[in-house]
Amino acid sequence: MRGPAHHPLPRSRCGPAAHDLPPSPRPSLRRSGAVHPGCSTACGSGHLDRARRRSRDAAARRVPEATSRPRVSRRPRRHDSLRALLRGLRALLGRALQSGAIRSLDDSVTAYVPELLRQPAYRGVTLRHLLAMESGIAYTRTNGHMWHDLRSSDARFFYSGNLERSLLGQHREDPPGLRWAYKDSDADLMGWVLARATGHTVARQLEEIWRPMGAEFDASWDLDRRNGHEHTSSGLNATARDFARFGLLYLQGGNRRGETIVPRDWVQASTTLDRSRTEPEVATWWQMQHQHYWWIPMQNWEAEHDFFADGSRGQRIYVHAGSHIVIVQLANDSRQEFPFRKIVHYLVGEPFRYPRSIAGQLLGAARRGADADSVRRLYHALMERAQARPAEFVINEAGMIAVGEELLKQPDKSAVAVAVLELEVERSPASYRAHEALASAYEKIGSKERAAAEYREASKLAPLLAKSASGTGR
Structure with a gap:
């Protein structure tokens, strides 16, 4: 053939x-x-x-x-x-x-x-x-x-x-x-x-x-x-x-x-990072924004100013403009890890730590028994620290929704799940996905009026994409 x-x-x-x-x-x-x-x-x-x-x-x-x-x-x-x-x-x-x-x-x-x-x-x-x-x-x-x-x-x-x-x-x-x-x-x-x-x-x-x-x-x-x-x-x-x-x-x-x-x-x-887009096309810790067939790592980009070409199974050309370093990675069976910032910081003699996922921190706290109010306080504390030290934290819509949906599977964690999804709507009020996820959570706990309100908001934000546009959740 x-x-x-x-x-x-x-x-x-x-x-x-x-x-x-x-x-x-x-x-x-x-x-x-x-x-x-x-x-x-x-x-x-x-x-x-x-x-x-x-x-x-x-x-x-x-x-x-x-x-x-x-x-x-x-x-x-x-x-x-x-x-x-x-x-x-x-x-x-x-x-x-x-x-x-x-x-x-x-x-x-x-x-x-x-x-x-x-x-x-x-x-x-x-x-x-x-x-x-x-x-x-x-x-x-x-x-x-x-x-x-x-x-x-x-x-x-x-x-x-x-x-x-x-x-x-x-x-x-x-x-x-x-x-x-x-x-x-x-x-x-x-x-x-x-x-x-x-x-x-x-x-x-x-x-x-x-x-x-x-x-x-x-x-x-x-x-x-x-x-x-x-x-x-x-x-x-x-x-x-x-x-x-x-x-x-x-x-x-x-x-x-x-x-x-x-x-x-x-x-x-x-x-160059498109600052008008707040969520990545691919949700990873480095937050992949697609731009003219290149990828921009959104996480702490203002400090790093890097970009990369991404091929299948680990083929990459990584460019770090601040340090004038280019790295090529070849692979045949990669797990799509992203070690390049750590390598660059090592080469220029600077410390580097991978950022902590705020959504992951909330999930861990919930699993250790934190209630909804405790999770809300933890979230606001982490967000305040992330604003002061952006290199140390990462948060995205996909991660927050995934944590909310994971907690919603456990009957004794439904209040915490709703709290996480409410926090994501608070963070991203223009996201139909966030409103839709919260609507689904409200629906599951029997709060039909609040669910309907969130479905309507999702439909208003994205009439052609929201599930409520086709009658789901009404």
């Missing part, structure tokens, strides 16, 4: 500048699994990983190297080659906007890919929606259960031998712009848009960044089939050293040796 092919990209012949990473010799691949220094991996769930290694065969489309050497012919890709998840098109989009190939992020996707006009799902979807992962297209992620994963949208798009057909087969779940949901298909469609807008393959466009940024080695990009589309959601293959150079390029505002490679304002928009 044939799977994706890939575009190799040439390396720079300019040599490293004084502030660049030092060169290293090119080692060979061995059957033992030792790889070219830092070739990275793109993996989904464990079930899909095993299937990929067994079945994925690929051919390569090469572009000329930075010298006048002739084009390299196609070749089969090794099954044991390792791959990386990196949204290289995050930089390409900024360049396309600067050059005028793309007029505006508010353009409809159908303006660049008219084939989508016959698919109602894409009506009203703009490039900004794709960039923000808010297309409203239905999509299922892997969850670690084999049969679910094999039928998921993640698997369908990873294995797709015809991305155009796969994209045209999508259907809509929500109105565009309604909510964030991570989808490989949004990134794959952005690649199709970029190719149409510029008249060049995505690999050829990346070459215009790869060479001037001082890349030391060739790179490649997986295709859905020979002479087909790049898998822009996943298939960029390169070494750790060159991924570090990509991170360094963004650290330097898109500039190298006085040459602007990626527009500075685009880099800034991609790597």
Whole structure:
């Protein structure tokens, strides 16, 4: 069975500048699994990983190297080659906007890919929606259960031998712009848009960044089939050293040796915390905010000023602007830990402690027998300390709701559960999820009038998303 092919990209012949990473010799691949220094991996769930290694065969489309050497012919890709998840098109989009190939992020996707006009799902979807992962297209992620994963949208798009057909087969779940949901298909469609807008393959466009940024080695990009589309959601293959150079390029505002490679304002928009958004897209202790296909750790960002590219199963490019440090992490089976701030603080000789979860502290107190009033006092004390020392604490909506719902399962903890959810509504009065969770708690303890009031408030805040909008809880 044939799977994706890939575009190799040439390396720079300019040599490293004084502030660049030092060169290293090119080692060979061995059957033992030792790889070219830092070739990275793109993996989904464990079930899909095993299937990929067994079945994925690929051919390569090469572009000329930075010298006048002739084009390299196609070749089969090794099954044991390792791959990386990196949204290289995050930089390409900024360049396309600067050059005028793309007029505006508010353009409809159908303006660049008219084939989508016959698919109602894409009506009203703009490039900004794709960039923000808010297309409203239905999509299922892997969850670690084999049969679910094999039928998921993640698997369908990873294995797709015809991305155009796969994209045209999508259907809509929500109105565009309604909510964030991570989808490989949004990134794959952005690649199709970029190719149409510029008249060049995505690999050829990346070459215009790869060479001037001082890349030391060739790179490649997986295709859905020979002479087909790049898998822009996943298939960029390169070494750790060159991924570090990509991170360094963004650290330097898109500039190298006085040459602007990626527009500075685009880099800034991609790597700066959006303070108007108070909750992360992914609730972890570092609080992941999605921004132009990069991730911003919201927790104590004002002090850290860091950002990172996040690939599947632990592939990361981490950039800490304050200390001028770039870290590349490669992995094949990561638990998605986030050690980078601790590493940076160690390297610069500063102490570091992981923050304490305020929701977790409340849960612990409740389990030790604290009543509702005690939990409220503890919450306000912790919030006061967090305001004074933000590096030491973390709180988010998902954590507070999860603690409230966990306590609600225990009959003797229902009053404490309600108190926790009331505190979250107090903290986030504009959140329909907080009101909805509190309504559900009121309903469970038999307080129907208060439940109805909270359901109405949730519905008013988010008419299309709140469960009460469809009659639930009324």
